[in-house]
Amino acid sequence: MIKLYWLKITINNKYIFMNINKYKYNKNLILNIYNKNLYIYKKLLNLYIKVYNGYKFIPIYINKTKLFNKLGNFIYTKFVKNNIKELLIN
Numbered sequence: 001m002i003k004l005y006w007l008k009i010t011i012n013n014k015y016i017f018m019n020i021n022k023y024k025y026n027k028n029l030i031l032n033i034y035n036k037n038l039y040i041y042k043k044l045l046n047l048y049i050k051v052y053n054g055y056k057f058i059p060i061y062i063n064k065t066k067l068f069n070k071l072g073n074f075i076y077t078k079f080v081k082n083n084i085k086e087l088l089i090n
Helices: none
Strands: 006-011 014-019 030-033 048-052 057-061 086-088
Touching: none
Parallel strands: 030 048, 030 086
Antiparallel strands: 006 014, 048 057
16 A cells, blocks of 8 residues: 655645655655745655745755754755756645
């Protein structure tokens, strides 16, 4: 049986469920997030996400210390490479 992993994202107080299982083997996946209240779940480990701070998207690398925290609780530590695929959440 194949497990499907869904990422629960809140944008403007609406929940969006996104299947990230098909991107499992792509470590360069980028999620553009507009809401800093997103909680970091285990399936996002070792992925980059980009958070909108009002002016631009800030790249954040998810490591073990950032798990189960809100995006607003930490700042980004690494920059994103140029050849990264982007996934825009509308």
